[in-house]
Amino acid sequence: MTASAPQIDPPFLGEPYLLTPGPLTTSYEVKQAMLRDWGSWDDDFRAMTRDMRSRLLALLGEGAGEFDCVPMQGSGSFAVEAMLASFVPRDGKALVLANGAYGLRSAQTLQYLGRAHQVLDKGDYLPPRGDEVAAILACDPSITHVVAIHCETSSGILNPVEEISEAVYAAGRKLLIDSMSAFGAIELKPSQIRYEAMVSSANKCIEGVPGFGFVIARKAELEAAKGNSHSLSLDVHAQWAHMEKTGQWRFTPPTHVVAAFLEALKAHEAEGGVEGRGARYTRNRDVMVAGMRELGFETLLQNRWLSPIIVTFFCPADANFVFGRFYELMKEKGFIIYPGKLTVVDSFRVGCIGQMDEHVMRQVVTAAKETLAEMGVASAAPPAAALEERAKLAA
Known part of the structure; x- marks a missing residue:
């Protein structure tokens, strides 16, 4: 069977995209x-x-x-x-x-x-x-x-x-x-x-x-x-x-x-079954991660362990960054992200699954850039201690 590119619906009646590991944004059908x-x-x-x-x-x-x-x-x-x-x-x-x-x-x-x-x-x-x-x-x-x-x-x-x-x-x-x-x-x-x-x-x-x-x-x-x-x-x-x-x-x-x-x-x-669905999610991840890294964000994991399902980012060390405010501003722009669930460091998560494609993920990055500016966050870099811990454990 030849897979066709999926039709990605815009949010229904202005609903935000769910950038979560499920529930997620579904199609009209x-x-x-x-x-x-x-x-x-x-x-x-x-x-x-x-x-x-x-x-x-x-x-x-x-x-x-x-x-x-x-x-x-x-x-x-x-x-x-x-x-x-x-x-x-x-x-x-x-x-x-x-x-x-x-x-x-x-x-x-x-x-x-x-x-x-x-x-x-x-x-x-x-x-x-x-x-x-x-x-x-x-x-x-x-x-x-x-x-x-x-x-x-x-x-x-x-x-x-x-x-x-x-x-x-x-x-x-x-x-x-x-x-x-x-x-x-x-x-x-x-x-x-x-x-x-x-x-x-x-x-x-x-x-x-x-x-x-x-x-x-x-x-x-x-x-x-x-x-x-x-x-x-x-x-x-x-x-x-x-x-x-x-x-x-x-x-x-x-x-x-x-x-x-x-x-x-x-x-x-x-869409092409598991292979087709996985390819879209992988592309979503790659586009989103590259864009967020350009903004200065760092992923919790090294590339080899990043799943195409959801990605965890360290919260910026900048004193102006408050996750609750970041969440609300992202939601106002049409994107619901996910709080972190780690025990050792402040983080948040961005899902790559659901009715989204790489064009939507570019909009996510743009929304994050605009939100950082609104919050007065000069750098999205995480605390140095978080990067040191990651490097130590990965060694």
């Missing part, structure tokens, strides 16, 4: 799909659910036949909890690879679930590496599963899941991937990266709206998950078994969100 009501038990809606599951599996490419797709009501964190509770057995133990808030949230989830776990915490700057994982697994034979974050959006880092997978399976363990903010724009083909299950959400790189997540897992793992879950509503096996038998969700589905997501999946395919 996605919004319009929510104007009709659907019966959750009706054959038409059951057909929509089948179509959605099939289209998501198709994104895996070769090897997709070994997997199935199970949508789960709720936000992305609901789906992550469902995956962890369903696939890490109660007598299992998980190694959580953390380098930001979402890895730590997985560890917190496992604590709530009463699952034994260990955390490899790499801080905000660096990814977990395969050799580190291999060393931990060699020292602790009780670890049954490894949990990895594909794109850690608190820092914007893209983690090396391929080398992590190689280390996990060389040690005879199993990998679960939180690809919440990456699936649909960054390849996660089981023919290239082995894993048992992954999880993502409707309102990320597929460019739908919030309301459900989905677990894509090996059928063998789904069958083995019976009885593992702590929760009635978050039981992936029970949801899967019910869908396979009836075609229906066990409990009230977000019907309008599913209709919108199908439109988003069709647009994703027309």
